[in-house]
Amino acid sequence: MSWNNQGGGPWKSPGRGPWGQGPFGPPPTGDLEEIIRRVQEALAKLTPGGSGGGGGKGFGGRGALFLVLAAVLLWFAWGTFYTVQPSEVGINLVFGRYTGKTAAGLNTNWPWPIGSVIKVPVWDQQITEVGYRSIGASADIPEESQMLTGDKNIVDVHFRVNWQIDPAKPEDYVFNILNPRETVKAVAESIMREVVGLKTIDGILTTDRASVEADVQKRMQDLLNTYRAGVLVKQVQLQSVDAPSQVLSAYRDVTAAQQDQQRAVNEAETYANKVVPEAEGGAARIVAEANAYREQTILEAKGQTSRYNQIYEQYKKAPGVTRERMYLETMEHVLGPMDKTIVDSNSASPPVPYIALEPLQSRTGASGK
Structure with a gap:
């Protein structure tokens, strides 16, 4: 016997067994005997001589007993075996009491009304x-x-x-x-x-x-x-x-405004992340250039000091020669970049006055390059 658990199982009242007790309560003792007696009476009426007297009375009694035994065997053989599908688990009950569960396949239990089976679809989603x-x-x-x-x-x-x-x-x-x-x-x-x-x-x-x-x-x-x-x-x-449908449009407006706000914040953070490193890089470059200029100026000053000290030492040893050398180096430094023509006025043959000196200077400069 197969049933499901919707509505309280095989019995209608919740928590009641098929005999009026709970699923684990003891069954009454007279019901099974009453059922067997009624089956015997019904079978006796169907057999020859079952309801009359005379010589057929003994045959009718033996025939009724035979039919009862055959019915019992058929009832037991037919109701004992049951099949559980692969997606199910069988729950065995005997007189309403839980006695165990069975897996998929062919299984046995006491036939109805002694036993019953609940097939539960445990693998169904x-x-x-x-x-x-x-x-x-x-x-x-x-x-x-x-x-x-x-x-x-x-x-x-x-x-x-x-x-x-x-x-x-x-x-x-x-x-x-x-x-x-x-x-x-x-x-x-x-x-x-x-x-x-x-x-x-x-x-x-x-x-x-x-x-x-x-x-x-x-x-x-x-x-x-x-x-x-x-x-x-x-x-x-x-x-x-x-959000509820009554305020959904307003809530979407608020959500859009929050998204716009977040987008503006993100754009500002992006700009700050771009500008701040550039400013920090520029400041670092200026500081590095200032440090380099300071180092260069200090080194040049030290070099000039050292050079003047060396010149002074030589000047103390030979003042005249040193002054002459300093004068010549200064003139070379001052007059070196200038275009010039040196004429010795004491020469025995001064240059001819009409000779143009500028073309000569230009050609000399071009050949020097």
């Missing part, structure tokens, strides 16, 4: 949507999606939870929670509100989405483990996070 529905006319459900952030702003949060039944503890999923889907949805919405309440609106709209998803998944799993719900939370995905 379940999806719970909060704040919206992907199927149906209502794309947004404000009572689920509107949440309050830590800085007292309202945001619309649409998200989905991917989960599955824990293959290691399917009995917890079957027996410990009455409505698993609603429980997972309630836990997801509650945890998401808690996490969003710890974030600012700017963070949850931009950089904190990944951390919100991971935090919600961990908190959900911890809480469901506390409930012993037998549920594994595989993933939490934020589908959309936005």
